[in-house]
Amino acid sequence: MPSYDFKCVSCGHRFELFTTISQRDKAVCPKCGGPVARVYEGKWSMGVKPVTGGCACGGNCAGCAGCGK
Numbered sequence: 716m717p718s719y720d721f722k723c724v725s726c727g728h729r730f731e732l733f734t735t736i737s738q739r740d741k742a743v744c745p746k747c748g749g750p751v752a753r754v755y756e757g758k759w760s761m762g763v764k765p766v767t768g769g770c771a772c773g774g775n776c777a778g779c780a781g782c783g784k
C-alpha cells in the first residue's frame with residue numbers, strides 16, 4: 716500500500732498516510748478533520764538546475780569546451 720504525505724489546509728498539521736488510491740482523495744486531517752492537500756517531495760536538490768543534454772554548457776554548445784561539439 717503506498718504512502719502519501721498530506722498537509723492540513725486549515726490547521727497546517729502534516730502527516731503521512733498509508734492508503735489506497737481510491738481512499739486517498741477522501742483523506743481528512745486526523746487532528747481537526749479539515750481538508751488536506753497532497754505534499755509532493757522533490758527528488759532533486761533545490762537550486763540545482765538539471766543540465767540538458769548532459770553538457771555543462773546547458774545546450775549552448777557553441778564555444779563550449781566541455782562537450783566537444
Ligand SMILES: [Zn+2]
Pocket residue numbers: 723724725726727728744745746747748749
Ligand atoms: Zn487539521
